[in-house]
Amino acid sequence: MALPGAAFAQGKAPANLLPPESVPAAATPPALQPAPTVQPITPDVQRWSIADARALLQVVGGIGAEGLDPADYKPAELEAAIAGGHGEALDQVASRTFAWLVEDLRDGRTPMDARRQWFVVDPDADRYRTADVMAQALSSRTVAQTLASLHPEHPDYAALRAELANTQDAAKRKLIRANMDRWRWLAKDLGTQYLITNVPEYQLRLTVNDKIISTYKTIVGKPGRTATPQLAETVEGVIFNPTWTVPQSIVKGEGLGAKVLGNPGWAKAAGYKATRDPKSGFVTVVQQPGANNSLGLMKLDMPNPHAIFLHDTPSRNLFNAENRALSHGCIRTERAQELAITLAILGNLANTPETRKAAADEAVAISTSGKYTRVPIQKSMPVYITYFTMGRDIEGNLRTFSDIYGRDAPVLASFDKPRQENRARRTSEEAVEIVDDLQTI
Template sequence: MEATPVVQQVAPLVQVWSVGDAKALLGVIASIGSEGLNPKDYNPDALSAAIAAGPGDTLNQTASQAFQWLVEDLRDGRTPMDDRKQWFVVDPDPDLYPTGEIMADALASHNIAGALKALNPTKPDYARLRDALAETTDPARRKLIKANMDRWRWLPRDLGQQYLLTNVPEYQLRLTVNNKIISTYKTIVGKPGRTATPQLAETVEGVIFNPTWTVPQSIVKGEGLGAKVLNNPGWAKAAGYKGWKDPKTGFVTVVQQPGANNSLGLMKLDMPNPHAIFLHDTPSRNLFNRDQRALSHGCIRTERAQELAITLAILGNLANTPETRKAAADEAVAISTSGKYTRVPIEKQMPVYITYFTMGVDINGKLRAFSDIYGRDAPVLASFDKPRVANRARKTDEKVVEIIDDLQT
């Protein structure tokens, strides 16, 4: 006998509201400016009229819709997907915190304000931005703060127990474990234009020590590297290149072998994604001394990359005891100095978030603005001057730009 499938009940988006709960909702709307949102987006006048008319269908419909829109904006962000340029993160929060269930819990507990407040991003950076919003009357600064508060809402509310987060305009990477930033690293990011680094949320599946680099055909064929490697074997060996031609097709493949001059340096993070974006080392470490570091072909070059790789290899060990941590550290050091291509799998989940905040808390704890190196602020700022968009897409329809080159500058 087949088991009867369990059908999960979905709480409706229109529910029964009392006048008291609706008045509490109206109070939240009146104060929502403190969260960087516009009270007018949630039809306070219509809600006031429905409250005056008393309980019934009109109050239920009006209050439910206002609550739904508040949930969507606080949980997911107000900015439409079309205005989030090169934003390829799909936020899981609408599935984890369904609107109807939040509404049902809020009405059952008669705690409308608390249910909505619980949707705010939990990272201290968001609170710092909110405090800054309350302290300034400068219109341009207020708009920039609101835009970056919203960017926190675009991300998952729970980033994980351990994760990497890099802020592209800041040229910095942070490693966070148990809500504490344990290390920061300077980064080099993509040049503006076609090679600008996109915003992603991916998972590190492994650390590759002493990586090889398969040279893209735009260089092998387009820049003549293939012919140079095949015709000058002495030069190719000194430069660390191996090349071969398919006798049937004539297709030339060139792979740069592990070594100090490898374009990927001494490590890369294996984080599969359709953009072919990853974090890696670089032999041109002097570039980390520059203030402006939008220099790569899209991938993110990382300062002190071997230290990062060894740390991740240790954190990725499932049997995380002092003894196993030491063994993992010793093994990682031996692998990293072996000169041999080695992939170390990451067993524990390690998300990596490639973000784009133009105002935030820097690595010294100061709230400041960062240069909008890719011009991604303008559409976000403009969206706040337009009416709220309902029924917003959760996924961008922007084209994925695959980054194929990462030559050293």
Template sequence: MRSSVGKWMVSAAAVSVACTAWAQEAQPESLLPEDDTIEAQADPESFDEAFPKMVSDPLVQGNLDAEPAPLVVPWSVANAEALLQVIEGIGAEGLNPSDYDGQALSTAIASGPSSELDEIASKNFVWLVEDLRDGRTPMDARKQWFVVDPDRDRFRTSDLLAKAVESGDIAGTLEQLHPTHPDYGHLKEALAETPESDTRTRKLIRANMDRWRWLARDLGKQYLITNVPEYQLRLTVNDKIISTYRTIVGKPGRTATPQLAEKVEGVVFNPTWTVPQSIVKGEGLGAKVLNNPAWARRAGYKATKGANGWISVVQQPGPGNSLGQMKLEMPNRHAIFFHDTPSRHLFNNDDRALSHGCIRTERALELAITMAILGKGASKEEAVEIATSGEYTLVPIEREMPAYITYFTMATDINGELSTFKDIYDRDAPVLASLDAPRVNNRAQETDEEVIVIENDPRAIGAD
């Protein structure tokens, strides 16, 4: 195991530079990719500034303890005309202007201030807020989407409405809802450059723009994000990629990887693997371990048998452990997490939808040590010592580290190019269909889709 850690320290130059910067509390501009095309960020002056604790800092945030403002407010003709201008240009954001009653609003404007104008303008402003903040796609078209978007509470509709009419800055208030991730901007540019006649491409762009609105507007200062169809994981700081890792994701069907937004709470070095009962009992592993102790020792299995005959089997840490040398603690009801694998040759496959739902990561030990350092759970020296000990060790993450498991079929790839990816789980069709369907009012905010808790079986892809 020591040799593999040594290899990591030699090959992961970017992480080595990062570790030195953290240790010396140097300015960590060297953490970012060496790419002359990337505009440099302002140099942080400390570790805390470079990697701060996550703090929600929306541009508009209502007092959640206060009574919500009314959803129908008085509109001046000037404000209503500004709203009509937003509606007429909303196609640039991938939304459909016809969803927002522009003709009715125009007629009401011509009649001057009235209760009818107040109702029509307020309704259309509210609909724009909902679609720009939450996404236009109804929840039943978001297959295996289990992310709870916090923006509905951070940017309350009533507060935005009141602020917009008071300030007169209708467009500016709505612009604050756009996703801040650079990918959204790249898709918007692609939409502007795609001819109206290319309806297929335009719909795909619009669908993936909307997927960004399903997430929090601001993903945070530092986070992990994986795009399942791309088979890539990114470690990101200030929306700049520090490192990328190939991934192996869930097979199509019931073992498809769901879309989640969770938090990494710790790094487990030299993990154990509790074998699912579908293998212990269903495949006879429990009896084999008990009846063949020499084989069990070689394979790293330990079995216990209760008084009621129940057999549990745990694979101990070691080079053959099915979880490899690390896993990231990411508690969630789906039992999905990132981990290593001894079957590393599979990362060379083009099609890597092979697992039972969890995400296996290339160069996992590098990721684990980096996460331990980023999370201030261990220094570089401590992390390497823990990794080489061969003993199960949980290193807590003290700094909040979000992890996003997303599904984009058009996005910026790890080389910075806008690319399309195979729709491996057939999740595009319902989203694309929803773009052609009438806008759904009073949409659900959370999915009622079945949570499929998959018994994690790393051996399903041929692990030793």
């Protein structure tokens, strides 16, 4: 396939797909580059000058601006080590303090057991190894700047930080701190183009070069076992006119297989085809492409062990509801065909005005063909399924969102407990596989 295009209802390509070629870059600290010129004692303990240790102490004293607690980093012990002068004690204490700051600023302070249904594996611990970051800070004499370069780059983090500096309300401060930490659970740099959905906001954003290209209302999982988990996956393809293989929990458990086999007229009208294995009697039911298909007219192919994906829905009236936690876990997306066409354009390697036009025309033709078609996405398109209860809405205003799954409480409680050392990078929580998204509402 070439590339796609537009407000699907009119058969046109979506307007203003791409932001201006030149996007002013915000001033950021120097990029982290492993450049160790100071010989470490061990990978975890390096040699510290008094000046660098004092700079570190100053960072600890001001770390409250980042939503962290200075007491977690034992400033009195660092101050005492500085007073004792050069030597093993200073090297040990300063290295430990620096490492703790790196871990919390890079990975987040919240331990995994407080991150409910959080299955994102943050790559930053491998990208910015603690020993390398420390070596760079000491060799370049830039302790404060190097630590600051670990902050999340998304502008919503900066908005929360600014709000924290301007409120004294204790409960609000705790909520801000929790949501600042949630940004640290993700990669520092989310990429040049990506989809991000904040589940409690019921909104999906398509972002290119830090500019929101378009937004879409969403329908997410109901509270309980079908609550939508938090993931970071990659769109590998766009499926136009998808089929839906009905899970056995519905085929057998709810009697759909027998109904389809026994009522061929009804089955044909509903788009169901059933096959029975002559030996085992096993019945398979597949809903064919069409307007009544439970996945609608589009599905994003984003393989993951939870079977979570973004898709269309024939029940589009539900996007007008205020509470849209209604699905079996997958994310139903407003204007899904427009989104699919847009992703096919952005996913093309040869992205010029000519190829975008050709792709737009072809994608519109495919989407209206009624035939199952998978269009591969060639350029990286990450999808972040997140859970923020405070952040900027699609209008850019900072606000709170309802904690629909009750996931705030363990995060808030973790800030009242001592900092946990040697935290796990992966959750041990069970992955709840979402086996269907049947339109039952």
